[in-house]
Amino acid sequence: MMVEKYERDTMNVMLADDDSDDRMFFQEALSSTSIKHELTLFKDGFELLEYFTKPDSDLPHILFLDLNMPGKSGIQCLEELRAIPRLREMSIAIYSTSSADRDIEDTLSKGANIYIQKPSNFDKLRKVISHVLKTNWQFHMSGLNKETFFLNI
Amino acid sequence: MRFNIIRHDNLAVMAILKEQFRKLDIAFKLLESGEIEVPDDTSEKKLYKLAGILRNYSIEILEDEKSQLVQKIRNILIELVHDNKPQLMTISYYLSEKMNLSYGYLSYLFALHTHYSIEKYIILLRIERAKEMIIEGRLTLKQISATLNYSSVQHFSRQFKKTTGVTISSFKRIIELKRAANK
Numbered sequence: 001m002m003v004e005k006y007e008r009d010t011m012n013v014m015l016a017d018d019d020s021d022d023r024m025f026f027q028e029a030l031s032s033t034s035i036k037h038e039l040t041l042f043k044d045g046f047e048l049l050e051y052f053t054k055p056d057s058d059l060p061h062i063l064f065l066d067l068n069m070p071g072k073s074g075i076q077c078l079e080e081l082r083a084i085p086r087l088r089e090m091s092i093a094i095y096s097t098s099s100a101d102r103d104i105e106d107t108l109s110k111g112a113n114i115y116i117q118k119p120s121n122f123d124k125l126r127k128v129i130s131h132v133l134k135t136n137w138q139f140h141m142s143g144l145n146k147e148t149f150f151l152n153i
Numbered sequence: 154m155r156f157n158i159i160r161h162d163n164l165a166v167m168a169i170l171k172e173q174f175r176k177l178d179i180a181f182k183l184l185e186s187g188e189i190e191v192p193d194d195t196s197e198k199k200l201y202k203l204a205g206i207l208r209n210y211s212i213e214i215l216e217d218e219k220s221q222l223v224q225k226i227r228n229i230l231i232e233l234v235h236d237n238k239p240q241l242m243t244i245s246y247y248l249s250e251k252m253n254l255s256y257g258y259l260s261y262l263f264a265l266h267t268h269y270s271i272e273k274y275i276i277l278l279r280i281e282r283a284k285e286m287i288i289e290g291r292l293t294l295k296q297i298s299a300t301l302n303y304s305s306v307q308h309f310s311r312q313f314k315k316t317t318g319v320t321i322s323s324f325k326r327i328i329e330l331k332r333a334a335n336k
Contacts, residue, residue, distance in 0.1 A: 034268070035268075058205070058208075059208065059209055086209065101323065104319070104323070105319075105323055105326055105327050105330065106330070108319075108327045109326075109327045109328075109330035109331050109334065110334075115318075130268075134267065134268050134269050135269075135277070137267065138267065138269055138274060138277060141224065141227060142227055142231055142278070143231075144278075144281050145281070145284075145285070147331075148281070148284045148285075148288070148328070150317055150318075150319055150324065150327065151317060151318055152317065152318030152319050153318055
């Protein structure tokens, strides 16, 4: 039986976004950073919740969630995920096109850790993803309180 | 084989850790340095399983030497910032003395491994400490910024906004909203 070698310092990342182009850009941007990673993609909120409601599903270090998804919206997903106790320590980054303070505060107060205003180009996206992953990793490795981990980019 | 883990002074976390070791029947010893020692012949399969379970509790096992050094740097800095000790010496001197390695080497190692500078990391820790104090509500912003060795409240709020992307007032509002939602 083959046992996979545990890859040290591999970032386990997940993304839920209904737009296939956006999913592709994200994947490419992530691959172009120097960060060792594993990426899982979900194409809508239903798929996402179905995965996480399984009691033994592997948790990512961080989940990126698009706010504007049809069917189950990003906010609905956020609320449902945060209601599950074993997911409390999981970092959630929300992607949004809004830059309004009220939306930022609302989203962060509902349990998101990171609020990202969708970057307009590939290079910016790469920088944002890189910054978010590195900061999240520092948080994770420092045992800091995730309840007050907020980052607005 | 020795591991280093994220410094958890949290008793509940340590209890979880010990429980998981027992369940998987892995002999272990908790060393004074905070490291955990397991026999060299512990099976890779067991360790892999252990790592997976602990990840769900936000506990990471660090195997290689460089990772361990980096974690040690983190642990020392976390303790330093959290304890609010009066700064009798520069942080670089303190760190280098504690680890018996040059600061140049330590910052090189840290940056190489985490893609984050030690200076930036210290700022992150101070801002996190600031958040705790803001939530506690006992001190004014002026007192908080003084405790954390900022030259002024303005400097403190600028750094808060720069690091987190939100203002201190915004942060307070978010916390209030969270509290209201949890009632």
